[in-house]
Amino acid sequence: MGIKDLLKFMKPYIQPIHIKNYAGKRVGIDAYSWLHKGAYSCSMELCLNSDGEKKLRYLDYFMHRINLLRHYKITPVVVFDGGNVPCKAATEHERHRRTMANRDLAMEKLKEGNVSAASELFQRAVSITPTIAHQLIQVLRSENVEFVVAPYEADAQLAYLSSLEVEKGGVAAVITEDSDLVAYGCQAIVFKMDRFGNGEEIVLDKIFDSAIRTPSFRNFDKELFTGMCVLAGCDFLPSIPGIGIVKAYGLVSKYRNLERVLSVLKFEKGNQVPEDYSKSFREAVAVFQHAQIYDADMKKLKHIKPLPQNLLQSLDGELDFLGPTNGIREIPPSVATAIAEGNMDPISMETFDCSPSPRYDSVPIRIQRSGRLPRVEAAATSARNSCFVAFSSQKTREKKQEPVPKKAKYVNEVGTLEKLIEPSVVIRETEETTIVERNSPLKVPDNNPFKRIKLDEMPSFQMVESQVSVVTEIESLDTFLCVSPDSLTLEVPDEEFSWKGKPSGVVLCETKRISEVASGVTQEENLDVLRLTSQSQESVNSKPIVSGGKRKLKKKSEQLKSLETKNSSILNFFSRV
């Protein structure tokens, strides 16, 4: 939901952009927003938890977008939601209630045989479960995509990342649908990014600097702005009746002090103002300013902005609205890290099972994180009764690296990928990767390999780490190659992200070396990671687009004609470029 009507109100500061503007930069992604969109196409399957390929379409959707970014030389950093913030409990509860109501209704319709009514209702009943998120995490690992699970709100984590220097893991912009990011003070945000990379951008500095635009925020600072957002109504606190974004803006710009606004409101609205509004208001503002996030560098939780002394005093130690911070519920660093790295369910605190999603099953996984970010290296294999997980924390890496040949190259069986494409053109390197099986000490019963391992069944997290080993580090290969020449002709004109070829469900992984091996592949200097699936294929299933990196506009209008009959959204895309 975000801040009510905020984007509409901020319209003068929103401008269309193409994501390629962030070429060469790191960009944060709110996983939830893409997962939710992706889940539409398979909402019934997800709700019914039916088996089969279709259920996993959301992965295709997500990875298509990831690959779009990578195509434009953008480094995606995917951020997942973690535990719920207490403030948001009411919102969450209501959301859950509606979801369940829709699901029940849908089931009824389905029983009646009214499938279309049912699927409509299922679309409203999709909820993104930890299982779904974790399935995506496994794919992200296998595709070398950086990710982090926020301790609480992904938005807070994203805002934090946007405040960091690149060298410290910072991002230049955040892609999301949630206007909360603005309230969190995120520097650059891209909303409504479509599958071609078109979106709408809002840049915080411009808001505070602009002298000409209305509404003007020249007399605002971040805190006032956040206060305005909270007044207008947010997930943490509904607005006072009669107060919307416009009035909130009016009040804040008139009084330029949140406390004064509160007292004016009490005076003017009297009994309409809930008893504890002031307290809740301050807490909500404090969440936006001081939310807990995961510091990947220090491998521990901290606040976006340190809590100032006066806030600590005024709240008298009651900081639980920021998420449990003290006493017995404190999250120890090892757990914070396990959550952040996607190995533990942030809500149930159970470690995730390792059952790979069927389609990506048996894809050896290797994560190469840039710079100083934590490394998690994980592998899953097709051995159904096995579960491979390899952590590589600083500590364990030192311990474990020794037996691993330093220059070991990647590879290993290609598994599912291999089945999907022409074996003859599967390119892989052929040295061993060391994967050590994690087994009985963790009490995974043989007959039920996917049983969840409860935290309390584990002696400690250190033990887990020491019992698994590190997947060999590979030097330069970013992703292994799988190319099927006749399923693919990649052509990547400068302004587009498109291709032709047979729909094939092929998983296509990158690199510049593609052209060396697969005949018929257009060599394109900037050819980046692309992954074709039948789904993404269909999205541009019209005319082949002639290759040649730098075609310009005159040719485009011709294409346009040939394309428009088949796919109006493509037209849309071109017209916006």
Added chain:
DNA sequence: ACATTGTCTACAT
């Protein structure tokens, strides 16, 4: 007259 609240529909396939 303006702001807020309510309702419809696209989302993706």
Added chain:
DNA sequence: TAGACAATGT
């Protein structure tokens, strides 16, 4: 889920 538009309230 959220934007666009219409209806309603102050």
